[in-house]
Amino acid sequence: MRELVLSMFLIFFVFQCVSSVPTKEQFESCLATNSIFKSPFNHTQDSQIFTDFSEPSSSPSSSFLNLNFTSLKPILTLKPRSETEIKKSILCSKKLGVQVRTMSGGHDYEGLSYLSLSPFIIVDLVNLRSITINLTAETAWVQSGATLGELYYKIAKTSKVHAFSAGICPSVGVGGHISGGGFGTIMRKHGLASDNVVDARLMDVNGRILDRKTMGEDLFWALRGGGAASFGVVLSWKVKLARVPEKVTCFISQHPMGPSMNKLVHRWQSIGSEVDEDLFMRVIIDNGQEGNQRTVKSTFQTLFLGGIDRLIPLMNQKFPELGLRSQDCKEMSWIESIMFFNWRSGQPLEILLNRDLRFEDTYFKAKSDFVQTPVPENVFGEVTKRFLEKETPLMILEPLGGKINQVSETASPYPHRRGNLYNIQYMVKWKVNTVEEMNKHVRWMRSLHDYMTPYVSKSPRGAYLNYRDLDLGATKGTNTSFEDARKWGETYFKGNFKRLGLVKGKIDPTNFFRNEQSIPPLF
Ligand SMILES: Cc1cc2nc3c(=O)[nH]c(=O)nc-3n(C[C@H](O)[C@H](O)[C@H](O)COP(=O)(O)OP(=O)(O)OC[C@H]3O[C@@H](n4cnc5c(N)ncnc54)[C@H](O)[C@@H]3O)c2cc1C
Ligand SMILES: *[C@@H]1O[C@H](CO)[C@@H](O)[C@H](O)[C@H]1NC(C)=O
Ligand SMILES: *[C@@H]1O[C@H](CO)[C@@H](O)[C@H](O)[C@H]1NC(C)=O
Ligand SMILES: *[C@@H]1O[C@H](CO)[C@@H](O)[C@H](O)[C@H]1NC(C)=O
Ligand SMILES: *[C@@H]1O[C@H](CO)[C@@H](O)[C@H](O)[C@H]1NC(C)=O
Secondary structure (H helix, E strand, O other): OHHHHHHHHHHHHHHHHHOOOOOHHHHHHHHHOOOOOOOOOOOHHHOOOOOOOOOOOOOOOEHHHHHOOHHHOOOOEEOOOOHHHHHHHHHHHHHHOOEEEEEOOOOOOOOOOOOOOOOEEEEEHHHOOOEEEEOOOOEEEEEOOOEHHHHHHHHHHHOOOEEOOOOOOOOOEHHHHHHOOOOOOOHHHHOOHHHHEEEEEEEOOOOOEEOHHHHOHHHHHHHOOOOHHHOOEEEEEEEEOEEOOOOEEEEEEEEEOOHHHHHHHHHHOOOOOOOOOOEEEEEEEEEEEEOOEEEEEEEEEEEEOOOHHHHHHHHHHHOHHHOOOHHHOEEEOHHHHHHHHOOOOOOOHHHHHOOOOOOOOOEEEEEEEEEOOOOOHHHHHHHHHHHOOOOOEEEEEEEOOHHHHHOOOOOOOOOOOOOOOEEEEEEEEEOOOOHHHHHHHHHHHHHHHHHHHHHOOOOOOOOOHHHOOHHHOOOOOOOOOHHHHHHHHHHHHOOHHHHHHHHHHHHOOOOOOOOOOOOOOOO
16 A cells, blocks of 8 residues: 555656756745845845755654655755745745745654655754743743753743643654644643644745734634644744643553553553543553563553652552552652653753754654554453564553543544543664665554554544554645545544645645645635
């Protein structure tokens, strides 16, 4: 299936190549001319524009990259230093007929922010990442190029009792992450990152800057979970901060997979999303090593928004099977819990500012599922068997429920709310970057995903946009019909897909902002 889709891309690309692709020099020359602007414009402050023509700020690692088409390279990478420069990038791309790929943190699972099979430029927002916190209002304006780590660091330096509800990995960019939902350790209490957006500034296909008031509620709705890449360039988000206690508690509980662990994980399924919203207990299944023997282990990695004194009785009541003792737990600040979840306890907080912190030199393929009724115990036995065939497989089970369920399925594009117990993220990583290696691992991943079919959400089988998966389907060119895109669109958005199409039809009717999984316009 994937091979088929990709060969279709290739044919499309070859077709595109016949018509001439603008060169880097042509693009630079367009940027240097002011005549592309119709309205009076202040250029004096732009004398040093686009000083940075260079590699994208993030080092790519998606499996898509393994295809090794030289044609996947951008005409150039722009790192604008002002919103005016973003406007120029958009207008020149339109004029020269090339695509824009907007990149914030560059963590897209299929590399759609820095790869394309059509001629394109990258607009890398790395230089636009200021963060302004208003503690009185408990809000922050965050420019899209900021990472979660930068945001968390700034919040922690400003207040001991505030946080933001978003993902765990600090190098993830707010631009992509918040527009795709945003799962993290305090989401059961405070909702997804996208649920905490109160305003946004977007640049549209004509270079106009819109905020919540001027864009209207439909477009504002779409940006909060629908993937901003389809609608324009998000310049900045205004987000609601969360209140957290000065002391929170973390623990990990790790055990080899086997009959008793299968039982424990099975039991967790009915607890994780039901228990007190202060408790976020996720399960990581991955491989370990005992001597020369490969093993599979399971880790309960937990944050509790409160002290040990309250956590122990709660665990004894709700999950006594885990046998948690107070000496297994550690009290810390919220920002230290971010370090804890990144296996970096005790290291300097400044690590959160490192934008390259992720899977170094590793390629991966990921998929996701939503689970609505507990998976039978023996499934964990089969998963263990399959994991033993692989060097670095990974499964992360993240509990939902709580605040996530208090939002209706249509209130934002993210639809996987009431009725879902947890999300599964599957991942397999590899180091040697050959087509054969990639095919082998991707085949394994697809087979695991197929095996899970009877146990996960159905009609449609759900998937999480931020764990993007091109196997679900992809579009090509400008010509994709809305009906064709439905297949993958409804896995991410269910019934909200149609409304996303209508919003797209209004804000970007010519489908300028597009990628292999962007929303096609509907009129
Ligand atoms: C190591 C790692 C850990 C992760 N951990 C979590 C986690 O804990 N929770 C979770 O929910 N997800 C997690 N993710 C997934 C992550 O949320 C998504 O990959 C997210 O889309 C990344 O955003 P980005 O800005 O870094 O990526 P990018 O690749 O820059 O962007 C992703 C998509 O958004 C578009 N985009 C980016 N910026 C803008 C903008 N300003 N305006 C319009 N469109 C834009 C891009 O064009 C692309 O289509 C993780 C990913 C990785 C690689
Ligand atoms: C244009 O730039 C000049 C010089 O920097 C500045 O004084 C002026 O306010 C700017 N005008 C606008 C409309 O931004
Ligand atoms: C911060 O928020 C408060 C309350 O909404 C508001 O009155 C104040 O003007 C804001 N401060 C800044 C610097 O924007
Ligand atoms: C990718 O293509 C280049 C140029 O054709 C080639 O030298 C290189 O070996 C290829 N790499 C892989 C992993 O196929
Ligand atoms: C685009 O769609 C139209 C109408 O469906 C069709 O006639 C045309 O050939 C398509 N173009 C491409 C490039 O696929």
